[in-house]
Amino acid sequence: MSTAAPIAAPPYKLVRHDEAEAGLLEVSMGPHHPSTHGVFRMDVKLDGETVVRLKPVFGYLHRNHEKLAEGMSYLSSMPFTDRLDYFNSMANNWAYALAAEKLVDVPVPERAQYLRVIMAELTRLVNHTSLVGFFLNDLGALGTPLLYAFRERERILDLFEQASGARMMCNYFRFGGLRCDVPAGWLDRTRALVGGFPKFLDEFEKLLCENEIILARTQHVGVLSGAQAINAGITGPMLRASGVNYDLRKVDAYGIYDRFSFRVPLGAAGDCYDRFMIRMLEMRESLKILEQALRDIPEGPVMGNAPRVFKPAAAEVYGRVESPKGELGFYLIADGTTKPYRYRVRPPSLINLTVLEDLCVGHSIADAVVILGSIDIVLGEVDR
Amino acid sequence: MSNLTLEHYLILSAVLLGIGLLGVFTRRNVIVVLFSIEILFNAANLNFIAFWRFGDQPEALMGPIFALFAIAVAAAEVAVGLALVIAVYRHFKTVDLEKLDTLKEE
Amino acid sequence: MKLLGSGIFKGMAVTLENFVRSYFDRDRKHHLFTKEYAWKSDAPADQLPARADTTVTTRSRNFPMLLHDGKGSEDPMASIRCVACQICERECPPQCIFIEKEYDANGKFVKRPVIFDIDISVCMSCQICVEVCPFDAIVMNSEFELSNNDRFNGLLVRRDALLKSNDYYHRIHPEEAQERDDRMAREKAEKEAKQAAADAAKKKAAELAAEKAAELAAAKPKVDPAAPTATPQ
Amino acid sequence: MIEQVAFYILSAVAVLGALLAVSRRNLVHGVFALLLFFAALSGLFVMLLADYVAAVQVLVYIGAVGILLLFTIMLTEHVTGDDLRRLGVRGWFWGLLLAVAVPAVLILPAVLNEKSAKAAPIVVAQGNPALANNATQANTVKALGKVLMEKYVVPLEVLALLLTAALIGAVAVAHAPEKDASGKDTPA
């Protein structure tokens, strides 16, 4: 059951029909299943309702993202990064821009830096609110928390549309800055939103955090120890819920994150409730960052002197950001042409998903759904 | 209430008894044997009620009381019987009466 | 430790509050955020202010369109900005643009597309074509009602359907259009200035050359006329 | 008239249900047939003016015993409920003979001595009019409760004890040993 077991296992599988297996019920959850967050399949073996084995099967949404990107110019893959994790296109944009900016030394103007932080943190709010909603949906709350979350998400998406022209597929970041400045009055509207957001969080906490059913359903379910999380390469809120203090905004301090004061909430138990609460608490910290960024943002250009044709010299870079789901990295090898020689994404969703079986075995099938929900995957990013 | 007599019920009850016996004697599955025993119980209950209904002391309510007790005992019997079936199945991996010929698996 | 169920009652208070307040949320901003569909019959497509129900803003993008500078009922092809350079076709991430150049009777390229198709089922509204276009010929439309009944021809939007006037562009995206027009005017002015400067330089150079030639001709009659005409780019 | 029609329908359903229950290979079908039999019997109880017993019959047999049987089938046989074994045992002939003989012996006197049946002291062919009046007017439930709590209170308590013992016994017998459960969780 431990993470070391697959290494020792032989490359082939012995089919055994022993008596312990005979009474098991094999259920294929997905790819068309209401709770798999997209086209994802869990081959579950059940003893009664207890999960004995679970095999995640994915790839139904594979779009050849990496190979496609190697066949087109650097800029052209920017809109495709939106579609990786379609809840946080801004964070994906940033990670890719960060990697590309390492290839060609382009200074990012001050205002663009601030706007990037604002966009990334708004994205985090979007992601975490909707995650909590979907998580509760998996728990069986008939969409009410989800729709409250979407109510707030709509407001943020309105802001995104006003700034970038699109609600979800923003395609807003460029190498060396942003595609365009935010429209007049946008910052004030954002300030109003940020000012009103804690009220919504209070409402949400009142609705969810003390609900006995949620407590009973999520506490001590799907416990992930810190050591196991580190071994499996888990990042993001899921890692922090297991008590490991690792936040790229603090570790790398990319962009201008070193200018803001914020805290990193840490869980202790590493169960589903911690994963859910860490996200609730992170939203409050994001609001702090947003307040500071909106207070300090200067006037000025938003685009540096990027070359019109992006043609970096041969190099190898890795750019990463703390996307709401974890460490999102882009690894690029440039060979001196306008196209990358190698383009590789480190998707947090996929790597966080690797511990799914370890978390689920021994719990009931209802818990498996909840655990999957608490991992927070987006199939666009898992399958790419 | 014209011409339904006690015989009607008694014959029906006898037929049901026969069916129950048939199940008990000829089926090999423990669960079906339990079904049959339930049929036997019910045939008896029908008799209790019928005799009470056509008897000369309906105020004493002997029939319903007896039937109620029989139902309660039958329920207990089914619960214990089925628990035994499960225990047997867990041990021998079968509920076939013919294969359950040892007290303890070798 | 509280009584079992107190957390649920708290949650029920929240939902009841939302239930009641949704009936008093006249401006549909706080407790009734649903935007109802802006029915097509209610307002013409290009009258954005009339469609206030939508979230369409002056930056919204949905599908590209080709710009022309014609007014009213002029032939749009006369003033189409696109020169069929095919940069957008090359750069389009999902490869949904197809362009064919127009040639006149003599087989000379007339700098216009004869075919300009965009496959609406492939386009992902990313705006890369707009950004790479050096001629400001393709911009994004914010029209959202693009569904139709024809699976094959209906999903392939042809050149004539893509052509929209600059006035329309000004109506749907005023700031962006103004900015673009200003920049074009500026660039044009710069270009003209440059051209003028270049012309002047050329003239000057020609004069100088002529002078030199005259001087040289006095000394040496043979001359290479191409050499001194190099102009600054 | 209506009573007779009802009686024949109900007894046909009961016999059919019982026959299906003992003869179907598919155990789940068998249970449903058995439940049909229980329901028909409950209808017969109503006809005999024992409505309380009829309600108890529905509640206990259909609501509880049927469910228990279904659960057992799900737990022991394959979930399809198919009983793939040979239907009979070696002594099926003797079993059949016995099953026919016993009711025949029971029925025979009634058929043979049809004329003398009316003379039998217990059998009252026309039903008891006193009961018919009583049952429709007075509250049999109340009377039944009174009798149960006064005359039969000791048997009732014994019955309660029996049910408790059966409950505990069933749980004790059916409860899986801990070893099994933990052994299943860690295969290899």
Next chain:
Amino acid sequence: MIDTLIHILALTAPVAMIFASLFAFTTWLERKILARIQNRIGPNYINIPFTKFRKTFGLLQPAADGFKMLVKEDIVPHGADRFLHLLAPILALVPAMMVLCLLPFDLPFANESMKRIHAAALDNAVLLFFGITSINTLAVFMAGWASRNKYSLLGGMRAVAQMVSYEIPLVLSAAVVIMAVGSLSAQKIVAAQSTHWFIFTPWGLAAFFIFFIASLAETNRSPFDLPEAESEIIAGYFTEYSGFKFALFFLGEYLSIFAINGLAVTLFFGGGNGPWVQAHPWLSCVWFLAKIFGLIFIIIWLRGTVPRLRVDQLMAFAWKFLMPLSILNLFVAAVALKVQQPWLTWPLCALVLYAAAHGLSRLQQKNVGPRTYQYAE
């Protein structure tokens, strides 16, 4: 014989028709209330056929849904048990209709002597009610088993386990009222509450809470909607049902909600009793329905608020919380009925029940509770 049949039909058909038409209204109501709870608008545009008029507040939605259900293809999975697959929705609907007739629902027309008419005024109505509703369990199992689908089977098994477990607290809490009245007849229970509803007694209140929670589980409503838990087992036992069979299930489910809430109204809210009923007997059915809809609003409200429990928690809740509490409530009620001193029984009963509920809830929530979190700078 024909007369008898007509008589039976004349008494039962109105009940079935009234509740079946209320079913359509209730689906609309549920969607509207849920939508408003979730800050949505809910169904509001249904075209009246052949016209351009579409702002009907969605009231035609049930009709449109029903029509859609009727014309939909009826799909029976390959390998399913066709007969039982067909029988299950019927078996789900019929008991629900039957128990509706047992309710002391005064038909809205009075006979010559201005007496209230009931479809079936039986001596042991409450007992029969529980008996017949237990058939519903079988329908659910039948549907789950006959579909030959693993999700259906899981849903069916869940439903059976759940309904059987929750029947015990349901019956035990109803037994309190039966004990107080001394009759199983619904009419007598209502008559006993003509002045004082049982909900206004401490044991009645506690019994109502238990009854209400157990009735949620009996009818598979949130938070006990595990048999049809969408996020886990798709639609549970009716995963493989479509078209009209699905509609029958749906109808049966709502009718059993009416039935069980009707019983709750009968047992605790005085049935059709209410102001002005003495003067206008026809008001009694209005009161009855109004009380049912009050309870249905609470059910919908709950559905819009809470997530669902897990199977083991569900079982534990029934056996370790509701059942001891309902047994204790039985004792409390017995004492209270014997003492007959409201000033003494009220605080005493309330205290005992509260303490019991508190203690049991402590048992339920071991190592579970809100947490505090640390922050890293």
